[in-house]
Amino acid sequence: MTEKLVFPSDEWIEKYVDALNKNARYEDAAKTWEGDFVFQIDADGKTIPEDVRFYLDLWHGKCRSARMAGPEDTAEFVYAGPLSNWKLLFDGKIDPIKGIMARKFKLTGDMGKVMRYTKAALELVATTREIPTKYLDE
Amino acid sequence: MAGYRGKILQVNLDAGATMVKSLDENLLRQFIGGAGLATRLLYDMIDSNTDPLGPENPLIFMTGPFTGTAVPTSGKSTFCSRSPKTGLLGYSTVGGHFGADLKFAGYDGIIITGASKKPCYLLVEDSDVEIRDAEHLWGKDTEQVWDVLKKESNHKVAGVARIGIAGENLVKYASIIVDHHRAAGRTGLGAVMGSKKLKAIVVHGSDRKVPVAEEEELRKYTMELNEDSKEDPTFRMYSDLGTAGYTDMASLMYGSFPAGYYTVAEFDTYNLSGTTVKETILVGKTACFRCPIGCGRVVEIPEGKYKMSKFAGPELEVTGTMGSLLLNNNAEAVSYANMMLDLYGIDTISGGNTIAFAYYLFKEGKITAKDLDGISPEWGEIDSALAFIEKIAKREGIGDLMAEGSFQFGEKFGVPELAAQVNGLELPQHDPRGFSGLAAGYATSPRGACHMAADMYNVQMGQPNEAFGIDSVDRFANEADLVARHQDFRCVTNSAVICNFYPVDGDKMTQLLRLVTGWDISVNDVVLTGERIFTLMRLLNLRLGYDTKNEILPELISRPLEGATEGHVPNIDEHLNKWYETRGWDRDSGRPPKNRLRVLSLEDLV
Numbered sequence: 001m002t003e004k005l006v007f008p009s010d011e012w013i014e015k016y017v018d019a020l021n022k023n024a025r026y027e028d029a030a031k032t033w034e035g036d037f038v039f040q041i042d043a044d045g046k047t048i049p050e051d052v053r054f055y056l057d058l059w060h061g062k063c064r065s066a067r068m069a070g071p072e073d074t075a076e077f078v079y080a081g082p083l084s085n086w087k088l089l090f091d092g093k094i095d096p097i098k099g100i101m102a103r104k105f106k107l108t109g110d111m112g113k114v115m116r117y118t119k120a121a122l123e124l125v126a127t128t129r130e131i132p133t134k135y136l137d138e
Numbered sequence: 139m140a141g142y143r144g145k146i147l148q149v150n151l152d153a154g155a156t157m158v159k160s161l162d163e164n165l166l167r168q169f170i171g172g173a174g175l176a177t178r179l180l181y182d183m184i185d186s187n188t189d190p191l192g193p194e195n196p197l198i199f200m201t202g203p204f205t206g207t208a209v210p211t212s213g214k215s216t217f218c219s220r221s222p223k224t225g226l227l228g229y230s231t232v233g234g235h236f237g238a239d240l241k242f243a244g245y246d247g248i249i250i251t252g253a254s255k256k257p258c259y260l261l262v263e264d265s266d267v268e269i270r271d272a273e274h275l276w277g278k279d280t281e282q283v284w285d286v287l288k289k290e291s292n293h294k295v296a297g298v299a300r301i302g303i304a305g306e307n308l309v310k311y312a313s314i315i316v317d318h319h320r321a322a323g324r325t326g327l328g329a330v331m332g333s334k335k336l337k338a339i340v341v342h343g344s345d346r347k348v349p350v351a352e353e354e355e356l357r358k359y360t361m362e363l364n365e366d367s368k369e370d371p372t373f374r375m376y377s378d379l380g381t382a383g384y385t386d387m388a389s390l391m392y393g394s395f396p397a398g399y400y401t402v403a404e405f406d407t408y409n410l411s412g413t414t415v416k417e418t419i420l421v422g423k424t425a426c427f428r429c430p431i432g433c434g435r436v437v438e439i440p441e442g443k444y445k446m447s448k449f450a451g452p453e454l455e456v457t458g459t460m461g462s463l464l465l466n467n468n469a470e471a472v473s474y475a476n477m478m479l480d481l482y483g484i485d486t487i488s489g490g491n492t493i494a495f496a497y498y499l500f501k502e503g504k505i506t507a508k509d510l511d512g513i514s515p516e517w518g519e520i521d522s523a524l525a526f527i528e529k530i531a532k533r534e535g536i537g538d539l540m541a542e543g544s545f546q547f548g549e550k551f552g553v554p555e556l557a558a559q560v561n562g563l564e565l566p567q568h569d570p571r572g573f574s575g576l577a578a579g580y581a582t583s584p585r586g587a588c589h590m591a592a593d594m595y596n597v598q599m600g601q602p603n604e605a606f607g608i609d610s611v612d613r614f615a616n617e618a619d620l621v622a623r624h625q626d627f628r629c630v631t632n633s634a635v636i637c638n639f640y641p642v643d644g645d646k647m648t649q650l651l652r653l654v655t656g657w658d659i660s661v662n663d664v665v666l667t668g669e670r671i672f673t674l675m676r677l678l679n680l681r682l683g684y685d686t687k688n689e690i691l692p693e694l695i696s697r698p699l700e701g702a703t704e705g706h707v708p709n710i711d712e713h714l715n716k717w718y719e720t721r722g723w724d725r726d727s728g729r730p731p732k733n734r735l736r737v738l739s740l741e742d743l744v
Binding site: 094095097098099100101102103104106107111112113115116118119122 | 369370371372374375378379383384386387390391408411412413416596599600601602
């Protein structure tokens with residue numbers, strides 16, 4: 001049985017970047033995308049005492065670099081939400097744009113730019129399903 | 139009577155007389171204002187024998203208790219009449235500042251009856267009301283009329299509602315253009331105005347303080363709402379990109395933005411979207427009264443084929459009908475077409491649909507260039523559409539038939555079933571194959587295919603409304619029960635009146651109503667009021683000949699498409715079963731039961 005990796009962690013990110021860079025659908029949908037993201041799991045005061053963040057530098061259909069991030073890290077976009085909503089997202093119960101529209105996630109950055117790459121956003125999420133994942137509260 | 143002026147201005151164009159009538163507070167508590175109150179007043183004035191374009195059909199303009207107050211987006215108000223387009227209830231909600239101006243002049247609404255023998259316009263300056271000659275305005279476009287009347291009335295910022303040449307020529311989907319080119323576009327009320335030879339209404343009010351029950355509390359609450367709204371993604375998107383900012387998401391993500399007259403699964407809207415407009419031809423933004431969003435665009439095209447001076451830019455609907463529906467992805471061309479439609483005073487949805495239908499039938503070989511006065515439309519080009527717009531406005535040649543609408547156009551050529559319309563009104567640019575809730579929404583809407591009476595795309599994208607029991611799970615599921623509840627909610631917002639784009643739910647609406655009117659009301663009272671208004675609209679429509687056999691979707695919408703809709707087609711029959719079950723109404727007759735009418739205090743109307 002494949003070992004589950006904690007989301008997010010260095011190990012999870014490494015696997016994810018590998019999978020994303022092999023995803024031809026993502027590469028096609030994001031071939032003109034230029035922009036980096038900080039993804040944030042919001043602190044809930046219980047399981048997650050402080051915000052947990054990771055960084056992806058996305059460029060022309062590939063991920064150029066990725067790592068866990070600290071509170072001081074900045075990026076063109078920040079996509080943030082509580083762990084419960086990240087689970088809904090990874091389970092396909094909500095899509096990344098619906099997550100924003102339903103205010104389950106907060107996007108900081110140029111929304112218009114993101115709207116142009118909704119297919120790429122779907123592929124970013126779809127790729128997570130290739131990673132055996134366990135969550136911070138498991 | 140906080141939130142209201144308590145007065146309706148009545149104008150009889152037959153007699154050239156005006157009078158003022160008091161409003162009954164009990165009526166206001168039951169129907170609030172806007173679309174609800176206007177429908178209730180209309181109910182007593184028309185029946186199935188009323189000719190929509192006859193002098194006996196009244197044109198009602200109605201504000202709500204929010205109009206002109208500190209409530210955000212409270213510049214909204216409603217025109218209402220029997221629709222010449224559908225034969226059913228016609229109403230159209232519009233922004234600008236015209237509604238607020240009327241409240242400042244001391245009135246909650248205007249009821250116009252009869253018809254003038256010659257062109258006229260109505261000038262309202264507080265208690266001074268005058269019917270003036272408009273021979274010099276007849277034949278002028280909506281921009282020219284606006285300019286002339288601002289000068290003539292000596293009020294640079296007067297509220298001005300006017301019709302263009304399409305309204306004069308009784309184009310069945312003529313719009314009423316208000317202030318900075320906001321349109322009361324749907325259901326052809328511009329033609330009603332034209333039938334009365336009423337070119338414009340000009341309003342200037344000097345008492346800019348509309349009384350509200352809890353002024354300080356309202357101020358604090360609206361500040362809280364505005365602060366919270368800044369986090370709302372729809373608010374942010376419309377503010378930054380205009381409503382056409384939704385284009386990319388609708389087409390790429392959800393497949394709900396129709397293309398190629400509802401037959402093409404995927405069309406690249408990159409060059410059409412609000413983002414492109416922002417990056418290329420946008421030179422400014424406009425906002426309606428008390429609107430913190432400012433979705434209005436101002437564009438300018440300094441040179442080229444579609445050269446135009448500063449004018450209102452394209453919003454989402456015209457981006458669809460003059461863009462993707464024609465497989466045209468040129469934002470400059472769409473902007474130019476939008477300007478023509480606004481200047482002539484033509485509903486961009488019905489007009490654009492009818493034109494796209496001509497393209498489709500031509501390409502399908504159902505009609506020939508001979509049928510179209512020698513025009514041979516091709517997907518992707520818009521010059522044919524520009525020619526059709528002019529012909530429609532002037533009712534010239536084939537334009538005379540096209541001015542009747544899609545159904546009549548299809549009927550003439552033996553294919554009425556291919557017209558994308560419901561109950562006589564053409565489809566907005568939100569495809570039910572992308573959001574299933576639009577199916578029952580269109581089929582049961584009081585005014586035909588309408589996205590504003592139940593904007594289910596917002597609901598099914600995840601905007602919950604706990605007070606009304608609305609929380610969507612799946613955009614492809616049968617959520618017709620949510621449609622019924624959302625229709626009720628929209629009846630409240632369209633009556634109060636507040637913009638659909640402002641993010642409020644049932645709880646917030648209840649609190650706003652309390653603070654503005656001083657009524658001691660609960661959330662349940664507001665829910666019941668929404669149901670009462672929707673039910674009233676159905677009762678009026680039944681009186682006008684509404685037939686449940688017409689609660690169907692266009693044939694083209696029943697064809698599955700690949701792409702983001704994933705081949706989904708809502709089963710309208712199943713959706714209607716659920717919708718009728720939720721409402722507890724009879725599916726065959728479409729009639730609400732007597733016991734429910736008693737609960738809603740509507741039993742006296744049948």
